[in-house]
Amino acid sequence: MKKILLGNEAIVQGALEAGVDFVSGYPGCPSAEVGDGFKDIAKEKGIYAEWSTNEKVALEVAIGASFSGLKTLVNMKSFGVNVCSDSLLPLAYTGTKGPMVIFIGDDPSCHSSAQSEQDSRGYAYLSRIPILDPSDPQECCDFTKLGFEISEKFNIPVILRTTTRVSHQKMPVTINSKSQILNPKQISNPKSKIPKGVFIKNPHQFCTMPPRVLEMKKELLQKIEKIRQFAEKSKINKVIGKKNKIGIIASSISYLHILEALKTLGIQLPVLKLGFFYPLPEKMITDFIKGKKKILVVEELDPYLENEIVRLAKDKLTIYGKDVLPTVGELDTDKVCIALSKITGKKFVIEKSKILDLPKRSARLCEGCPYWYILPIIKKVATEGTIFGGDIGCNMIAGLSPHNMQDYLFSMGAGLGISHGVGKATDQKVISIMGDGTFFHSGIPALINTVYNKSSPLIVVLDNRITAMTGHQVNPGMGKTLMGENTEELKIEEIAKACGVKHIKVLDPINIKELEEAVKEFLIKKEVSLIVCRRICALLLKKQNG
Amino acid sequence: MDKTFNLILRGVGGQGIITLLSIINEAAFIEGYDVKSSELHGLSQRGGSVETHIRFGEKVYSPLVSRGQADLIIGLEVLEGLRGFSQANSKTKFLINNYYLPFSGSLKKEEILGKLKMISKSNLYLISASEICKKELNNEVVSGIYLLGYAVNKKLIPLKTTSILGAIKKVIPEKYLELNKKAFGLAHD
Numbered sequence: 001m002k003k004i005l006l007g008n009e010a011i012v013q014g015a016l017e018a019g020v021d022f023v024s025g026y027p028g029c030p031s032a033e034v035g036d037g038f039k040d041i042a043k044e045k046g047i048y049a050e051w052s053t054n055e056k057v058a059l060e061v062a063i064g065a066s067f068s069g070l071k072t073l074v075n076m077k078s079f080g081v082n083v084c085s086d087s088l089l090p091l092a093y094t095g096t097k098g099p100m101v102i103f104i105g106d107d108p109s110c111h112s113s114a115q116s117e118q119d120s121r122g123y124a125y126l127s128r129i130p131i132l133d134p135s136d137p138q139e140c141c142d143f144t145k146l147g148f149e150i151s152e153k154f155n156i157p158v159i160l161r162t163t164t165r166v167s168h169q170k171m172p173v174t175i176n177s178k179s180q181i182l183n184p185k186q187i188s189n190p191k192s193k194i195p196k197g198v199f200i201k202n203p204h205q206f207c208t209m210p211p212r213v214l215e216m217k218k219e220l221l222q223k224i225e226k227i228r229q230f231a232e233k234s235k236i237n238k239v240i241g242k243k244n245k246i247g248i249i250a251s252s253i254s255y256l257h258i259l260e261a262l263k264t265l266g267i268q269l270p271v272l273k274l275g276f277f278y279p280l281p282e283k284m285i286t287d288f289i290k291g292k293k294k295i296l297v298v299e300e301l302d303p304y305l306e307n308e309i310v311r312l313a314k315d316k317l318t319i320y321g322k323d324v325l326p327t328v329g330e331l332d333t334d335k336v337c338i339a340l341s342k343i344t345g346k347k348f349v350i351e352k353s354k355i356l357d358l359p360k361r362s363a364r365l366c367e368g369c370p371y372w373y374i375l376p377i378i379k380k381v382a383t384e385g386t387i388f389g390g391d392i393g394c395n396m397i398a399g400l401s402p403h404n405m406q407d408y409l410f411s412m413g414a415g416l417g418i419s420h421g422v423g424k425a426t427d428q429k430v431i432s433i434m435g436d437g438t439f440f441h442s443g444i445p446a447l448i449n450t451v452y453n454k455s456s457p458l459i460v461v462l463d464n465r466i467t468a469m470t471g472h473q474v475n476p477g478m479g480k481t482l483m484g485e486n487t488e489e490l491k492i493e494e495i496a497k498a499c500g501v502k503h504i505k506v507l508d509p510i511n512i513k514e515l516e517e518a519v520k521e522f523l524i525k526k527e528v529s530l531i532v533c534r535r536i537c538a539l540l541l542k543k544q545n546g
Numbered sequence: 547m548d549k550t551f552n553l554i555l556r557g558v559g560g561q562g563i564i565t566l567l568s569i570i571n572e573a574a575f576i577e578g579y580d581v582k583s584s585e586l587h588g589l590s591q592r593g594g595s596v597e598t599h600i601r602f603g604e605k606v607y608s609p610l611v612s613r614g615q616a617d618l619i620i621g622l623e624v625l626e627g628l629r630g631f632s633q634a635n636s637k638t639k640f641l642i643n644n645y646y647l648p649f650s651g652s653l654k655k656e657e658i659l660g661k662l663k664m665i666s667k668s669n670l671y672l673i674s675a676s677e678i679c680k681k682e683l684n685n686e687v688v689s690g691i692y693l694l695g696y697a698v699n700k701k702l703i704p705l706k707t708t709s710i711l712g713a714i715k716k717v718i719p720e721k722y723l724e725l726n727k728k729a730f731g732l733a734h735d
C-alpha cells in the first residue's frame with residue numbers, strides 16, 4: 001500500500017516496520033517529527049519513547065537500552081551530534097547489543113539553523129560509524145529498516161543522515177500496512193506493553209579502558225572492512241544509465257537533482273548513486289570510474305565524497321566537484337545543470353528572471369508572545385553599554401529588529417558561558433537570556449560555572465513552559481513526558497538556588513512594572529542574579545484551548 | 547497531462563501553507579500522479595517567508611521547482627506572491643490573495659501590486675480571499691482553500707473537484723471539515 005509521507009514520517013514508519021522497541025532523542029529542525037511521531041503511537045505499539053534532556057543523554061539512554069538487548073532509535077538534528085559525540089566515539093568501539101539506528105538531520109542552507117552549516121557526514125571519519133544517506137521518503141523508510149539490519153548483523157550503531165530537503169520532502173511511500181502508523185483517532189485500546197530487555201553483564205564489551213580500548217579499535221577497523229564488503233553488494237549503491245566517457249557520482253538529494261538535470265538537458269550519462277556514505281564501496285566506485293575521462297561528483301556541502309574519489313582515481317581521470325558546484329548552500333537542479341553544462345559542453349540557458357530586490361521578511365515573535373513584554377523592558381532598563389548574551393530558540397529573535405539586543409549567539413547553552421567569560425575579562429555589565437528548554441539542555445553547567453567562578457551577569461530565563469522553536473516539545477520543566485505521563489515538574493528557580501544563586505525572582509512578565517523593578521534591582525548586584533519570566537507560549541496556549 | 551505540473555505556494559508562517567500543500571499533494575495522488583513536495587518547518591514558521599514546492603506528473607524526481615519553471619504561483623500574501631517571480635516565466639499564472647501583511651521596511655502595497663501587474667501582465671489573478679473568507683465564514687485561515695477552489699474552477703491547476711474534496715476529507719480534522727469544504731465551495735460554485 002502507498003501513502004504520502006514526509007521523510008521524517010517515513011523514518012518512523014521504517015522503524016515501526018523494523019519493530020523498534022525504544023526511542024530517545026532531542027528535538028531540532030529538521031529532525032523533530034521523528035520523535036514527535038512516537039508521541040501518540042508509542043503506547044499503542046508497545047514502544048518506549050522519550051525526549052531526553054539533551055542529545056548526549058539521549059544517546060546514552062539508547063546505549064543502555066541497546067545493551068539490554070532492545071531495538072533502539074535515537075533522533076536529533078545536526079548540532080545534536082556535536083553534543084553527543086563524546087559518547088558516540090566509544091559506542092563505535094563497544095558496538096551495540098540490541099540494534100541501533102541514530103537519525104541525524106542536517107540543514108544545508110540553514111533554513112532553520114542559526115549556528116553553522118554543518119555537514120554531519122564528517123562524523124564518519126571521527127567515529128567510524130556507518131552512515132546511510134537517503135534521497136527521498138521512500139528511501140527514508142527503506143534505509144531505516146536496512147540500518148537496523150546492518151546494526152543487528154555487525155553489532156554496530158548505524159547513522160541515518162538526512163537533510164532538510166529529504167526530511168521535509170513528501171511523496172507516496174510504499175509501506176507495510178500491517179505496521180502502518182495508526183491515526184491517533186483510531187487508537188482506542190492501548191496495549192501499553194512497554195518492552196523489557198535483559199541486561200546481561202559483559203564488561204569485556206561494555207567497558208572501554210586501556211589496554212582493552214586499543215583492542216576494540218582494531219576490532220572496529222576489521223568490522224568496517226566487513227561492512228565495506230556488505231556495501232559492495234548492497235542494492236542501495238547502484239549504477240543507472242548507459243556507458244559513457246563521462247560519469248556522475250551522487251548521493252542524498254543531489255541524486256534527484258541530477259536525474260532532473262539530465263532530463264532538462266536531454267542527455268544520458270551513467271550515474272552511480274551512493275546510499276552508503278561510509279564505508280564506501282571502493283571497488284564499485286573504482287569499477288565505475290574505470291575507462292572514463294571525467295567524473296562529476298554531486299554532493300552538498302563538504303567535498304567528502306569528492307576527496308575519496310580523487311584518492312581512488314589515482315590521477316587517471318579528471319574529477320569535478322566543488323570546482324563547479326558550491327560548498328555553501330544547498331544544491332538544486334539549476335546549479336547541477338550549470339555544472340553539467342560546464343563539463344559536457346551541452347548548452348544550458350537559465351531562464352532569465354530579473355532578480356527582484358525585495359525586502360526580507362525575517363522571523364518575528366508571534367502575536368501575544370510573552371517575549372514581547374520581556375525584551376523591551378530589559379532593553380529599557382539596561383544601562384548604556386550593557387552586553388546582551390543571546391541563546392538558541394525563539395528568544396534569538398531578540399537579535400532581530402525591532403529588538404536588536406544580542407551581542408553573541410552560538411550554540412544551545414553557550415550564551416551564559418560566554419557571558420561569564422566577558423564578565424571576567426571586562427568590567428562591563430552583562431545580561432544573558434535563555435529559554436527554559438535550553439536551561440535544562442545545557443544551561444545548568446554554565447550556571448554552576450558562573451556561580452563557582454564568581455561573575456555577576458543578570459540571567460533572564462524566558463520560561464514559556466515549552467521548547468517552542470522546534471514545534472512545542474515537552475521538557476523537564478513541564479511535568480509531562482513525551483508519552484504523556486505525569487512526572488516531577490522541575491523548577492528552574494529551585495535548581496538555580498541549589499546551584500548557589502542568591503538573587504532569584506520568579507514573575508509573570510505581563511506585570512511589566514514588577515519585571516522592570518526586578519531588572520533594576522538585580523542589575524546592580526555584585527553577584528550573579530536570575531529572573532525567571534514565566535508565561536506560556538501564545539501559540540501553545542491557543543493550541544491547548546483548541 | 548504530458549508535462550510535470552510545477553506549483554509554488556508562498557506565504558507567511560502561520561497562514562496554513564503546509565495544510566494547503568498536503569491537500570494538493572493528496573489530490574494529485576488520488577488522481578494517480580506521481581507527486582513530490584518540499585516544505586520548510588522551524589524558524590521560517592515564526593512569521594517569516596515560507597516557500598513550498600509541489601510537483602506532480604507522470605514521474606517526478608526532484609521536489610524543487612527550477613528557476614523559471616513554475617506553472618502556477620499561489621501567494622497567500624501580496625509580497626510573498628511577488629517573491630515567486632524568480633520561479634516564473636512569461637506564461638506563469640499568479641494567483642494572489644489580495645492581503646497585505648506589512649513589516650518594518652516592507653514595500654507599500656500599491657508598489658507591490660504595481661510590480662505584480664507589471665510582471666505577470668494578463669496572468670495575474672488578484673483575489674480578495676482573506677476578506678471574502680472573513681466576511682462569509684468569519685475565518686481567514688481558510689483563504690488558501692478558497693484560492694484553491696478558485697484555481698480549480700478557473701482551471702489554473704489540473705486537478706478535479708472530487709479529488710480535492712477527497713483530499714480535504716483526508717487531511718482536515720473532522721472539526722474543521724465543514725469550514726474547509728465551504729471555503730473551497732465559495733470560490734468554486
Ligand SMILES: Cc1ncc(C[n+]2csc(CCOP(=O)(O)OP(=O)(O)O)c2C)c(N)n1
Pocket residue numbers: 026027028029055077079080083392393394395396411412434435436437438439462464466467468469470
Ligand atoms: C544541540 C542542539 N540541539 C537542538 C537544537 C534545536 N533547537 C533550536 S531552538 C531549540 C529550542 C530551545 O527552546 P527554549 O530554550 O525553550 O527556547 P524557546 O524556543 O522556547 O524560546 C532547539 C531545541 C539546537 N539548535 N542545538
